[in-house]
Amino acid sequence: MKLSFKDTKLLLICSVALLVLTILMFLFEFETTRPWKGIQRDFVKIDKQLTEEALVKAQALPDGEAKTEEIKRLTKHTEELDSFMPIIKQTWLTHFNTADRCTTCHLGIEAPQFANAEQPFTTHPGKHIDPARHSIDSFGCVICHEGQPVGLTVDEAHGHIHHNWMTPLLAGKRAESSCEACHPMGSDIAKDAVLPDAPSFTAGRSLYLATNCLGCHVAKGYERDAGIGPTLTKLSTKADPSWTASWIKKPTEFLAKTAMPDFELEDEKITAITAYLHSLAKTESTNSIARKNIGNKDAIERGKASLTDLGCLGCHTEDGKDTGFGPDLKRVAEKTTPEWLFAWIEDPKKYWPETNMPNLRVPEDEAQDLVAYLSTLKSQEVTASEPSMDKELIEKGMLLAKDTGCTGCHSIADFGLGYNAPAHDGIGQKRVDELVFADTKINHTLADWLQLKVRTPRSFNTKEMPTLMPNFGLSEEEAEDMLTFLLSIRNRNNIPTEFIKTLETPGTAKTMGEILIQENNCTGCHKIKGEGGTVGPDLSFQGQRINPKWMTNFLMAPTKIRPEGIEPTRMPTFNFTAEEASTLSAYFAEQSEVSYPYYEPAKKEFAAADREKAWKIYFQTFSCQSCHAWNGQGGIIGPDQSDLAKRLRADWVKKYLADPQKFIADVQMPNFEMYPDELEILTDLIMSFNEIPASVWEQIKKRWDDEELAKQAAAMSAE
Numbered sequence: 001m002k003l004s005f006k007d008t009k010l011l012l013i014c015s016v017a018l019l020v021l022t023i024l025m026f027l028f029e030f031e032t033t034r035p036w037k038g039i040q041r042d043f044v045k046i047d048k049q050l051t052e053e054a055l056v057k058a059q060a061l062p063d064g065e066a067k068t069e070e071i072k073r074l075t076k077h078t079e080e081l082d083s084f085m086p087i088i089k090q091t092w093l094t095h096f097n098t099a100d101r102c103t104t105c106h107l108g109i110e111a112p113q114f115a116n117a118e119q120p121f122t123t124h125p126g127k128h129i130d131p132a133r134h135s136i137d138s139f140g141c142v143i144c145h146e147g148q149p150v151g152l153t154v155d156e157a158h159g160h161i162h163h164n165w166m167t168p169l170l171a172g173k174r175a176e177s178s179c180e181a182c183h184p185m186g187s188d189i190a191k192d193a194v195l196p197d198a199p200s201f202t203a204g205r206s207l208y209l210a211t212n213c214l215g216c217h218v219a220k221g222y223e224r225d226a227g228i229g230p231t232l233t234k235l236s237t238k239a240d241p242s243w244t245a246s247w248i249k250k251p252t253e254f255l256a257k258t259a260m261p262d263f264e265l266e267d268e269k270i271t272a273i274t275a276y277l278h279s280l281a282k283t284e285s286t287n288s289i290a291r292k293n294i295g296n297k298d299a300i301e302r303g304k305a306s307l308t309d310l311g312c313l314g315c316h317t318e319d320g321k322d323t324g325f326g327p328d329l330k331r332v333a334e335k336t337t338p339e340w341l342f343a344w345i346e347d348p349k350k351y352w353p354e355t356n357m358p359n360l361r362v363p364e365d366e367a368q369d370l371v372a373y374l375s376t377l378k379s380q381e382v383t384a385s386e387p388s389m390d391k392e393l394i395e396k397g398m399l400l401a402k403d404t405g406c407t408g409c410h411s412i413a414d415f416g417l418g419y420n421a422p423a424h425d426g427i428g429q430k431r432v433d434e435l436v437f438a439d440t441k442i443n444h445t446l447a448d449w450l451q452l453k454v455r456t457p458r459s460f461n462t463k464e465m466p467t468l469m470p471n472f473g474l475s476e477e478e479a480e481d482m483l484t485f486l487l488s489i490r491n492r493n494n495i496p497t498e499f500i501k502t503l504e505t506p507g508t509a510k511t512m513g514e515i516l517i518q519e520n521n522c523t524g525c526h527k528i529k530g531e532g533g534t535v536g537p538d539l540s541f542q543g544q545r546i547n548p549k550w551m552t553n554f555l556m557a558p559t560k561i562r563p564e565g566i567e568p569t570r571m572p573t574f575n576f577t578a579e580e581a582s583t584l585s586a587y588f589a590e591q592s593e594v595s596y597p598y599y600e601p602a603k604k605e606f607a608a609a610d611r612e613k614a615w616k617i618y619f620q621t622f623s624c625q626s627c628h629a630w631n632g633q634g635g636i637i638g639p640d641q642s643d644l645a646k647r648l649r650a651d652w653v654k655k656y657l658a659d660p661q662k663f664i665a666d667v668q669m670p671n672f673e674m675y676p677d678e679l680e681i682l683t684d685l686i687m688s689f690n691e692i693p694a695s696v697w698e699q700i701k702k703r704w705d706d707e708e709l710a711k712q713a714a715a716m717s718a719e
Contacts, residue, residue, distance in 0.1 A: 036104050036152050037086040043107045043121055048081050050113050088152070093140045095496045100140030100149045102157065110136065126197055144178040146170045166431070168445060170487065173200035173480070177428060177487035182499050186221035187214070188506035190514035195503065203478075204485030211259060211472050215408030216421035219489055226354045227417050228259060229409035232401075234351060236278040238340040242385045245274045247335075252473060254331060257322040260409075261470035264458060269400055271388075276397025278387035280413050289364070290342030293372040302366075303373025310360050311535040311569045314524035318377065325521040326357065333378035341371045349575065356520055358572035405468060421469070428490035438462050450486050455479045509596075513587025520574055529591065535569055537562075541663055543592025545652045547600065548585035550643070555581035561639050561647075594649070601650050603688040614685040622672055622682075637668060645687050654683040 055074045061067040089104045108114030109124040117123070128134055134144070142149040147169040151157030159168035170177060176198040185195055191209040194202050208214075212228045235244065246253070248270045251260040265273075293299035307313065307329075315326040322328035332341075343350065345367045348357035362370065388394070401412060408419040427450075435449050438460045442448040452459050455476075457469035474482060504511050517523065523532030526539045542551075556578065558571040576584070589596035606614060618624050627635035631642050644653070655662075657679055660669040674682070 034086075034152070035154070036088070039105045039120060040084075040086045040107065044081050044084050046114075046117060046121060047108075048078065051078050051081065054113070090150075091137060091140050093138065093143065095138065095499065096140075096143060096494050098140075098142065098149055098494075100142045101152065102141035102145075102147075102149070103136065104152065105157070106141065109141075128197060144170070144175050146178070166429070168447070174447070174484055174487060176201040177484050177490075178492075180488040181490075181492040181495050182501055183503045184221065184500070185504065186506065187223045188515075189504045189511050190518045192518055193504050193511075193514065200481045200484040201488060204481035204483070205488075207474075207478055207482055208485050211261070212409050213424070216405050216419040216469075217424045219424040219427075224418055227409060227411050230352045230355065231412075232277050232280070232406070232410045233413040234281045236281045236387060238337065238351075239335055240337075240382060240384055241274050241278050241387045243335055243382065244277060245270050248273060254335070255322045255327055256320070258327070261472045263404055263470040265404070269404075272393050272397035273400050273404070273406075274397070275388035275390060275393045276395075276401055277412075279389075279394045279397075288339045288342065289368065290338040290371050293368045294338060294375050296372055299369045299372040300376060301373075303369035303371070306362075306366055306370050307373060309569055310362070311525050311572070312360075314533050314535040315357075315521050325524050329374065329377055331377060331379055333375045334380065334382050336374075338371050338375055341374055342367055345370055358520070358574045360572045361570070403468075405470070424486070424489055426489065426491055428487040436460055436462065436465055447483060447487065451479050451483045454482045454486075509583060509586035509590050512583045513590075516576075516580055516584055517587075525569070536571065538664060539588065541592060541652075543588035543590065543596075544594045545592075545648060545656075545663075546585075546588070547598050547647060547649055548582075548589055548596055549598065549600075550647045551585045551588070552578070552581040555584060598649060600646075601687065603645075604684045606684070606688070610681065611685075614681045617678055617682050618685060621678070622674075627668075641686070648687075650683060650687045653686055654679055657682060 051074055055071065055078075058067060058070045058074060061070065088101060089107075091100045091103065092098075093100055103109065105120045108117055108121040110129065112123055114121050115123040128144070129136055129139075140149070141147075146167040147159045148157055148167065151159075155161045157169075158171075159166075176195075179195055179198045179201055183195060185193065185205060187209065192206050195205075209222075212225060213219075214222055214224045215228070218224070239247075247260075248263070248265065249267075251258045251262060293303075307318075312329075313324075315324055316329050317324040318329040320328060320330040336344075340351075344357075345360065345362050346364075347359055348355050349359070398414060401407070402415055405419040405421070406412060407415045407417055408421075411417050428446075430446055432444055432446055432449075435444075435446070437444060437449065440452060440459050442452055453469070454472070455474055457471060458467050461467045517528065522528060522539070525533045525535035526537065527534065528539050528542075530540055532539075554571075555574070555576045558573060560570040586596050589598070624641070625634045627637040628639065628641045629635055630640070632640070657672075657674060659671055660667050661671060
């Protein structure tokens with residue numbers, strides 16, 4: 001077929017156009033118009049400079065095989081750099097069914113020599129991409145950092161262009177939000193549990209749970225608490241209406257670190273809520289034994305001493321800084337009535353069944369002294385006011401208490417616990433077009449929206465959609481940590497089951513024990529794993545010391561085992577169930593890597609001569625009874641030894657007798673440097689007796705009587 005002149009002309013024009021486009025395409029492809037090529041060339045220049053510097057250092061090494069091999073390696077690397085051609089680096093992540101081109105630009109992430117280089121060449125920080133943990137070949141970069149895995153420009157790869165907003169880059173510590181996908185950390189793990197190498201996620205998770213976000217929001221894998229705030233049904237028996245109103249208006253003016261947020265309510269709403277809450281129960285009569293010692297200076301001093309002796313300061317502070325587990329007591333008298341304080345000290349759970357405050361088993365006279373002292377803790381005089389009886393106001397307050405979200409933290413007579421705010425399921429991947437930015441000037445990204453939301457929630461208020469979320473007063477750092485945690489709450493269905501590795505296993509003695517320890521603030525009084533208070537004994541080696549059967553019974557019904565004069569603090573009653581007490585016993589055994597349950601060794605039968613020798617070592621050689629009591633008689637320095645055979649593990653007794661300071665550096669128990677046979681026989685004796693033989697008891701009693709007579713004689717001669 002012969003083409004016409006017109007067709008020939010058109011074909012020629014198209015051919016020329018195609019040739020021009022082809023030439024332009026090659027120019028575009030092979031010149032620096034591809035940004036990743038320029039990045040790679042810059043990387044090669046830096047790498048070459050570092051290699052040359054390394055060669056100079058290698059030349060100065062002592063002659064030998066190591067020097068030869070190092071020079072050979074560096075020389076070969078230099079030759080490779082000289083023949084370098086830019087290339088797209090792509091890793092196919094088989095398990096995740098996705099490509100990853102991040103190392104096309106981030107070329108130095110596995111090279112230690114680039115630790116001080118700037119992005120995109122710097123070495124990856126930490127040990128996150130250690131081949132034994134998260135190898136680049138298996139995880140790439142995109143599994144943790146998100147972004148667009150096949151993008152080849154900064155904006156495309158980092159998800160900063162309009163159509164890529166679903167998975168923007170998680171830079172810096174925000175990448176920690178991906179850790180939870182493979183390492184689940186639900187509410188069946190202690191609130192202060194640590195996810196290694198993820199400090200921001202860990203802090204954000206702890207903050208999320210501590211501020212009780214779950215009181216209003218639900219999130220998959222997390223269960224709602226029983227209420228972190230006290231019941232409000234009996235508020236009128238505890239506080240004055242004027243205090244309640246000021247508390248609702250600005251909680252942090254009374255307690256600096258309170259978990260109670262600021263609801264930023266108008267005065268008329270505060271008045272209505274106060275009226276409603278104080279209509280729920282009648283106030284206590286002032287004719288109470290609680291006021292018996294108020295104003296009595298001696299009682300106040302005794303009460304102040306009791307506050308310390310009872311271990312109250314293991315949970316509370318009284319310096320106004322509010323840094324304790326329980327509320328600061330500096331202004332407690334402004335908040336509470338003496339009647340309420342007295343009833344609370346006697347039995348906290350009678351007022352609030354879910355409280356973590358234990359029963360201190362305080363006798364009536366000591367409780368009166370405590371009330372006398374606590375009633376002095378105030379910065380201003382409180383003028384009593386009468387609650388409003390206006391039915392319309394009370395009705396309005398009831399609706400406000402419900403709608404404002406008070407029941408997210410508090411139980412109130414008319415309502416069930418919990419508030420139905422929007423669910424947090426999938427909030428870490430929420431679509432931007434679903435968010436209301438109102439008049440804010442922030443970037444329209446999920447991260448920017450969440451960060452402002454947790455810091456100043458009312459920024460998004462509109463007439464059509466008012467914001468009810470209160471202000472928790474988070475700092476900039478806390479807001480960033482909270483953001484990291486919230487970004488972790490996303491559906492990650494692309495994680496293969498073989499990659500799911502639970503670092504904290506729910507339901508084990510370890511995790512359940514940690515929850516109980518945290519909920520009851522055991523570290524407020526005791527050291528555990530080297531950290532905690534010093535009010536009670538160090539429990540860091542409790543597992544290897546204590547027979548768990550005895551410990552379980554003790555936790556359920558604690559008794560005082562240390563002398564009153566030396567250590568006045570007594571273990572309070574936490575009302576642990578048998579299951580909870582057993583869990584704690586198993587936890588301590590696991591921490592010490594000892595057997596659980598523990599089987600008591602059979603009592604050793606002593607020959608008459610051995611028994612006599614054993615008691616001689618106990619009472620004469622080392623005079624154990626001078627410091628330790630038996631059934632309430634004897635020394636007042638060490639713990640009562642009446643039930644040592646039931647209380648302690650035999651192997652620990654022997655180790656302790658050999659070197660007490662190994663376990664407790666400042667213990668008063670001396671190191672007697674016992675001979676092996678003395679250690680053996682004394683341990684056997686301690687672990688065999690529950691009752692001292694009658695003949696031995698007579699000798700002990702006579703010795704104690706003689707010692708008492710000697711003391712009396714010495715006192716008379718001194719006069």
